[in-house]
Amino acid sequence: MDPDQEKNFLDSVVDGVIAVDKEGRIREINQATLDLLGYKKKEDLLMLPFEEICKNFSLKGLRDKIPLAEQGLMYLNKDGKEIPVSVNISSRVSYPDDTIFMARDISKIKELIGELTCSQAELKTSYTELKVSKDELVRSEKLAYTGRIAASIAHEIRNPLTNVSMSIQQLKRGNRIKQEGFKHVEIVERNIERINYLITELLNCARPTKLNFQPYDIHTVIKDVLESNKAKISLQRIKVTEDFTSNPSTLRIDKEQIERAFLNLIINAIETMPRGGNLTITTELNGNFFLAKIHDTGRGIHEKDIIKIFDPFFSTKSGGVGLGLTICYGIIVSHGGTIEVESKSRKGSTFIVSLPR
Numbered sequence: 001m002d003p004d005q006e007k008n009f010l011d012s013v014v015d016g017v018i019a020v021d022k023e024g025r026i027r028e029i030n031q032a033t034l035d036l037l038g039y040k041k042k043e044d045l046l047m048l049p050f051e052e053i054c055k056n057f058s059l060k061g062l063r064d065k066i067p068l069a070e071q072g073l074m075y076l077n078k079d080g081k082e083i084p085v086s087v088n089i090s091s092r093v094s095y096p097d098d099t100i101f102m103a104r105d106i107s108k109i110k111e112l113i114g115e116l117t118c119s120q121a122e123l124k125t126s127y128t129e130l131k132v133s134k135d136e137l138v139r140s141e142k143l144a145y146t147g148r149i150a151a152s153i154a155h156e157i158r159n160p161l162t163n164v165s166m167s168i169q170q171l172k173r174g175n176r177i178k179q180e181g182f183k184h185v186e187i188v189e190r191n192i193e194r195i196n197y198l199i200t201e202l203l204n205c206a207r208p209t210k211l212n213f214q215p216y217d218i219h220t221v222i223k224d225v226l227e228s229n230k231a232k233i234s235l236q237r238i239k240v241t242e243d244f245t246s247n248p249s250t251l252r253i254d255k256e257q258i259e260r261a262f263l264n265l266i267i268n269a270i271e272t273m274p275r276g277g278n279l280t281i282t283t284e285l286n287g288n289f290f291l292a293k294i295h296d297t298g299r300g301i302h303e304k305d306i307i308k309i310f311d312p313f314f315s316t317k318s319g320g321v322g323l324g325l326t327i328c329y330g331i332i333v334s335h336g337g338t339i340e341v342e343s344k345s346r347k348g349s350t351f352i353v354s355l356p357r
């Protein structure tokens, strides 16, 4: 190909072609490069150092490495704007000392990659949200199921249990029991009590079907629960701190239910600090929600247990029933709120209840 033929050929190529001499000056350029960089005439660029239109580029040592694999470079257009390009570098056949740069604009591809990365991140967020909703759904299904079973079993057991209880009373009344027998009667009575307690807890577990919403001061509810547990609190040398917001704290709640929820949380906190510690209750407003944080300095919750603690019958306590948090969860959710936990082994726990205002 003679030089004229080569020029015509270059202008018909869609990629931007630039020939650079061994001094690093632009020796030849095609129409596609002019279009890419926004120049009108080839003369505007001819004999300029290649570095003027290619950012952070040095020709030094490059010739020894030719042919090079495709490279990503940054061209600068007429106004100094960066244009990402993918470049093939080779030597020029008609002038072997020249280096040929054949560039393809990849700004569109870069943009697409950017958009794709964004979509990927969005997809990831949606997936996480979906998983949380699914877990919530499974949990609330489990709760509803437990509730239904609990209610039917509880009714079945309560009647015969009442009969047993009444018969025991009859036996005691008639002085028909001798010394030895009394010990056993007491055991029976204690166990009846325990079964009764379990039945009550199971019935509480069934999500309340009809809530009695009334405006009520949530701080008073918390104070009442603390007051009803003050003997245990002082016996175990637990220091209580009430860090309450001065904002209005009246919420529309079913007072009895919410009291039961806080009672379960506060009892758990007390039970985790048998040899003293701090129980801190903080309240604050967060947008349309009222937050109550119950923090203890007890033994904390094992990471592997965190996802199980709201499950019915999950308990790590000897003699624990494992329904307290299940009941609590049901009550808070039926108020349109949420309950979360933050905890580390041996570092204490914080239960965060949020209720709509």
Ligand SMILES: Nc1ncnc2c1ncn2[C@@H]1O[C@H](COP(=O)(O)OP(=O)(O)O)[C@@H](O)[C@H]1O
Binding pocket: 264, 268, 269, 272, 296, 298, 299, 300, 301, 309, 310, 314, 315, 316, 317, 319, 320, 321, 322, 323, 324, 325, 326, 349
């Ligand atoms: N404040 C807390 N500190 C440490 N562990 C807790 C706390 N609250 C709950 N847990 C864990 O969650 C489990 C379930 O609690 P809960 O449903 O109230 O049942 P129970 O108190 O009968 O064990 C507890 O057995 C305990 O392992």
Ligand SMILES: [Mg+2]
Binding pocket: 264, 267, 268, 324, 325
């Ligand atoms: Mg409990």
